[in-house]
Amino acid sequence: MKLYNSLTKKIEQLQPINPPKVTMYTCGPTVYDYAHIGNFRTYILSDILQRSLTFLGYQVKAVMNITDVGHLVSDADEGEDKLEKGARREHKTAWEIAAKYTEIFKADAQKLNIQLPEILCKATDYINEQIELIKTLEQKGYTYKTSDGLYFNTSKFANYAQLAQLDAAGLKEGARVAKNPEKKQLTDFALWKFSPSPPAGGKSRDMEWDSPWGKGFPGWHVECSAMAMKHLGDTLDIHVGGVDLKPVHHTNEIAQSEAATGKPFVKYWVHGEFILADGKKMSKSKANFYNLADIEVKGFKPLSLRYLYLNAHYRTHANFTWPALMAAEKAYKKLLDYMAGLAKSRSALTQEHLNKIDGFSQQFRDLIADDLKMPEALALVWQVVKSNIPNQDKRDLLLDCDQVLGLNLAAGLMSEKAVVPSEVRQLVDERETARQQKDWFKSDQLRRKITQLGWQVEDTSAGPKLKANS
Numbered sequence: 001m002k003l004y005n006s007l008t009k010k011i012e013q014l015q016p017i018n019p020p021k022v023t024m025y026t027c028g029p030t031v032y033d034y035a036h037i038g039n040f041r042t043y044i045l046s047d048i049l050q051r052s053l054t055f056l057g058y059q060v061k062a063v064m065n066i067t068d069v070g071h072l073v074s075d076a077d078e079g080e081d082k083l084e085k086g087a088r089r090e091h092k093t094a095w096e097i098a099a100k101y102t103e104i105f106k107a108d109a110q111k112l113n114i115q116l117p118e119i120l121c122k123a124t125d126y127i128n129e130q131i132e133l134i135k136t137l138e139q140k141g142y143t144y145k146t147s148d149g150l151y152f153n154t155s156k157f158a159n160y161a162q163l164a165q166l167d168a169a170g171l172k173e174g175a176r177v178a179k180n181p182e183k184k185q186l187t188d189f190a191l192w193k194f195s196p197s198p199p200a201g202g203k204s205r206d207m208e209w210d211s212p213w214g215k216g217f218p219g220w221h222v223e224c225s226a227m228a229m230k231h232l233g234d235t236l237d238i239h240v241g242g243v244d245l246k247p248v249h250h251t252n253e254i255a256q257s258e259a260a261t262g263k264p265f266v267k268y269w270v271h272g273e274f275i276l277a278d279g280k281k282m283s284k285s286k287a288n289f290y291n292l293a294d295i296e297v298k299g300f301k302p303l304s305l306r307y308l309y310l311n312a313h314y315r316t317h318a319n320f321t322w323p324a325l326m327a328a329e330k331a332y333k334k335l336l337d338y339m340a341g342l343a344k345s346r347s348a349l350t351q352e353h354l355n356k357i358d359g360f361s362q363q364f365r366d367l368i369a370d371d372l373k374m375p376e377a378l379a380l381v382w383q384v385v386k387s388n389i390p391n392q393d394k395r396d397l398l399l400d401c402d403q404v405l406g407l408n409l410a411a412g413l414m415s416e417k418a419v420v421p422s423e424v425r426q427l428v429d430e431r432e433t434a435r436q437q438k439d440w441f442k443s444d445q446l447r448r449k450i451t452q453l454g455w456q457v458e459d460t461s462a463g464p465k466l467k468a469n470s
């Protein structure tokens with residue numbers, strides 16, 4: 001498989017450390033609010049990558065974190081913890097907020113047919129691991145203390161910018177955070193933050209822990225390094241995340257992990273590009289900030305969004321608009337209807353059919369193995385639909401592709417089974433056989449019988465399609 005590696009800015013052949021095993025880590029949601037559709041583009045990318053690797057024969061061990069502490073509103077080390085902010089907004093504790101939005105995230109992921117990694121880990125369950133990692137960094141001389149926390153000294157890590165190499169322009173951008181006069185370099189980041197002193201008679205934070213440096217909570221970046229290395233070892237094969245995490249979060253993950261272990265942290269960095277909404281960056285202050293519930297409330301199927309995302313390569317900006325979603329839903333429903341209408345055909349496979357099936361299978365594998373060319377893979381699916389291969393084999397082929405696409409095409413077949421009586425299905429099959437034998441008289445007779453039973457059969461270039469009489 002070939003993947004674009006943001007670290008080298010090149011498309012590279014995937015060479016896992018221990019093939020056929022592949023280790024993969026994805027930065028997951030901060031559970032203080034609904035994940036928006038841009039976040040879900042990243043999680044769908046991670047899902048597609050995991051499914052593709054499995055489809056191509058790799059054994060994937062995947063981890064995703066749930067950030068339930070320490071992610072501050074500025075995305076750097078200033079401002080309030082997003083979880084504590086969510087708690088104030090909803091008059092709940094930070095723990096309740098985390099539990100609530102973790103459940104919503106899982107439910108949304110399920111609706112989008114995202115197969116979440118087998119290991120889904122919460123930052124608050126790994127406080128000890130984070131403290132241990134920080135202790136190692138302290139012993140190796142990479143830290144210093146300020147009045148509000150323990151910081152990573154990026155000047156001690158010779159290759160900070162060079163090694164990260166992720167996005168030099170973005171790095172400067174990321175460093176331009178509110179100036180903390182106690183920070184030695186703009187790029188230094190918090191490993192451990194102290195709890196602020198509580199207001200008179202009040203409590204400072206819902207979430208805080210004792211540590212060798214004082215009561216407080218871990219910095220945002222440290223959780224990913226600690227949990228990734230705990231589950232996947234010091235060097236991971238693949239790390240996935242949104243492109244917005246590149247300049248600060250991922251750069252810092254690399255610095256603290258490699259400073260601690262002296263080994264490369266990640267072989268391949270895979271970043272999903274932004275989604276625009278109505279042509280603009282999504283923003284809470286604009287009206288273009290959507291989550292999955294906003295889509296469902298307008299009557300769209302969540303999987304139509306997945307279909308829409310498959311139509312753009314993950315390294316391009318995708319533009320979400322309502323008309324685009326409507327078009328995606330129309331195409332997606334057409335595909336489901338098509339599956340439902342695929343009557344079983346008993347026609348024999350010819351050598352030509354076999355060659356076609358092999359050709360389609362190979363093309364599909366080649367496309368997903370080529371840096372996840374999903375728009376082309378989806379176009380191929382429509383070529384399969386329009387091809388003349390027998391229905392039974394067509395179904396199998398489409399269901400095979402769906403292991404990667406995740407469009408739940410089997411639902412189309414299930415609805416057919418549930419709705420179309422077996423008697424009708426049998427007549428459709430008989431009629432299809434008659435047509436193949438060019439017995440038009442019998443075929444017409446069978447059509448009349450089908451109509452009498454309340455169904456209309458329509459002959460398309462892709463085989464017979466059934467519709468209930470209206």
Ligand SMILES: [Zn+2]
Binds near residue numbers: 026027028224249
């Ligand atoms: Zn992360």
